[in-house]
Amino acid sequence: MKTSKERHDNKLDRDEIEARIRSFVDGFRRVGVKVTHQRLEIFRELANSSDHPDPERVFRGVRRRVPTISLDTVYRTLRSLVDLELITVLGSHLRRVRFDANISPHHHFVCRKCGMTRDFYNERYDWLKIPAVVEALGTVEGTHVEARGLCARCVKGKGRQSA
Amino acid sequence: MKTSKERHDNKLDRDEIEARIRSFVDGFRRVGVKVTHQRLEIFRELANSSDHPDPERVFRGVRRRVPTISLDTVYRTLRSLVDLELITVLGSHLRRVRFDANISPHHHFVCRKCGMTRDFYNERYDWLKIPAVVEALGTVEGTHVEARGLCARCVKGKGRQSA
DNA sequence: ATGGATGCAAACCATTTGCAGTGTA
DNA sequence: TACACTGCAAATGGTTTGCATCCAT
Numbered sequence: 001m002k003t004s005k006e007r008h009d010n011k012l013d014r015d016e017i018e019a020r021i022r023s024f025v026d027g028f029r030r031v032g033v034k035v036t037h038q039r040l041e042i043f044r045e046l047a048n049s050s051d052h053p054d055p056e057r058v059f060r061g062v063r064r065r066v067p068t069i070s071l072d073t074v075y076r077t078l079r080s081l082v083d084l085e086l087i088t089v090l091g092s093h094l095r096r097v098r099f100d101a102n103i104s105p106h107h108h109f110v111c112r113k114c115g116m117t118r119d120f121y122n123e124r125y126d127w128l129k130i131p132a133v134v135e136a137l138g139t140v141e142g143t144h145v146e147a148r149g150l151c152a153r154c155v156k157g158k159g160r161q162s163a
Numbered sequence: 164m165k166t167s168k169e170r171h172d173n174k175l176d177r178d179e180i181e182a183r184i185r186s187f188v189d190g191f192r193r194v195g196v197k198v199t200h201q202r203l204e205i206f207r208e209l210a211n212s213s214d215h216p217d218p219e220r221v222f223r224g225v226r227r228r229v230p231t232i233s234l235d236t237v238y239r240t241l242r243s244l245v246d247l248e249l250i251t252v253l254g255s256h257l258r259r260v261r262f263d264a265n266i267s268p269h270h271h272f273v274c275r276k277c278g279m280t281r282d283f284y285n286e287r288y289d290w291l292k293i294p295a296v297v298e299a300l301g302t303v304e305g306t307h308v309e310a311r312g313l314c315a316r317c318v319k320g321k322g323r324q325s326a
Numbered sequence: 327a328t329g330g331a332t333g334c335a336a337a338c339c340a341t342t343t344g345c346a347g348t349g350t351a
Numbered sequence: 352t353a354c355a356c357t358g359c360a361a362a363t364g365g366t367t368t369g370c371a372t373c374c375a376t
Contacts, residue, residue: 020264034330034375046264052280054259055366070333075366077331078262088263090271090280091255096217096340098253099241101183101209108253109297112304117215117253120294130310131283134272138314141275145308147293151301197350197355218341233358238341259365 020047027084041066042077043086052090092117092146107144111151114159120147183210190247204229205240206249215253255280255309270307274314277322283310 024043028035045061046053053061059074081087094115105126106119128143153159187206191198208224209216216224222237244250257278268289269282291306316322 020266032330036331036375038332043264046262049264050282052261052263054257054261056259058262068333072334072367073332078260079367082262086264086266088266090261090263091257091273092253093257093260094217094254096219097241098215098217099209099221099245100215100251100253101206101212101249103183103249103251109293109300109303111301116301118297118300119213120297122294125291125308128288128308128310130272131285134281134283134310136315137272137281138274138279138312139318140272140310140312142312143308143310145288145291145306147291147297147303147306149301149303149305152299155302199350199356201357231358235342235359236357239356242342 017044017047024081024086027086031084033080033084038062038066038069038073039077039080041069042074043081046078046081046087105142107146109147109149111154111159112148113150113154116151116153116159180207180210187244187249190249194247196243196247201225201229201232201236202240202243204232205237206244209241209244209250268305270309272310272312274317274322275311276313276317279314279316279322 021040021044024040024047025035028039041062042058045058049061055071055074055078058078059069059071062069062074078087082089092110092115098117102119105123106121107125109118109120110116122145125145126142128145130140130143134140151159184203184207187203187210188198191202204225205221208221212224218234218237218241221241222232222234225232225237241250245252255273255278261280265282268286269284270288272281272283273279285308288308289305291308293303293306297303314322
């Protein structure tokens with residue numbers, strides 16, 4: 001595992017990627033899921049990318065090496081990988097869009113299971129200090145903290161999907 | 164404007180809501196958009212809710228007072244409200260799902276225009292202190308910081324939608 | 327060999343759009 | 352009155368699913 005400093009430049013070295021691929025094979029074997037050529041290449045594609053591709057992009061990338069791959073397999077594999085917690089989904093991507101009429105700066109507690117979202121306030125979190133490297137990427141206009149966890153209902157096992 | 168402390172309990176008082184409705188009417192009038200009965204009720208429904216409803220829920224709520232309202236009008240109005248920056252969309256809700264093969268705790272810089280997302284690291288942000296009130300809502304498993312702004316391409320006006 | 331994985335095509339479902347009628351400014 | 356807004360219904364587009372075939376174990 002690398003330290004924060006070493007990872008800063010977003011460059012992924014071969015060792016790191018090979019380690020990820022090993023944990024992928026282990027993870028799949030452990031739950032008795034077959035390690036197919038397609039799945040391996042889909043995961044490799046993702047492990048190699050430091051940006052955050054959507055299924056279509058993963059599909060196009062993998063197709064260069066596995067021309068017969070189908071988009072559905074990409075979708076299915078990505079979903080399995082999320083279920084196995086080998087990758088994550090970017091942002092709180094719930095089924096439907098949800099809106100926030102609260103314009104003043106605030107932060108969110110989000111339940112990772114049902115999506116329940118509640119506001120909280122802490123002015124010190126509205127403008128957190130961001131590493132200098134990020135300033136090369138663009139202009140930061142503010143920061144938002146997301147506290148992730150499980151809501152009381154879901155802790156009790158009563159929560160439904162995407163509430 | 165209330166202080167953080169006063170807002171903590173998520174209860175919205177009448178004054179706050181009326182202030183929001185005034186800014187809604189002003190905002191619409193300012194850009195020469197008509198203030199219709201439907202639009203006012205849609206905004207009122209949202210301003211009254213401290214959770215974060217999806218279009219369907221807003222629709223069902225408004226329908227109790229405006230039985231002839233259509234779901235499309237709700238969608239259209241919500242979009243106008245976002246464009247006028249009178250409300251916001253919850254989470255980075257992009258067109259397609261996007262994945263992250265990086266399992267180690269990290270944070271994101273997100274361009275609010277094109278959706279470009281890059282990782283950054285700061286171990287102090289992995290477990291930020293969360294107000295005690297939140298602990299009543301559920302179990303916090305960690306924190307994630309999102310630095311929001313404009314990427315270099317979009318600052319130059321070269322960015323496309325949802326890249 | 328055999329049951330899960332794949333590829334294809336059709337289904338799904340949240341969201342968007344075209345159009346004719348309606349109401350605000 | 353004029354033109355934007357609304358409601359309806361049909362289109363869109365990302366994602367999911369049913370099914371016959373294929374391949375990792």
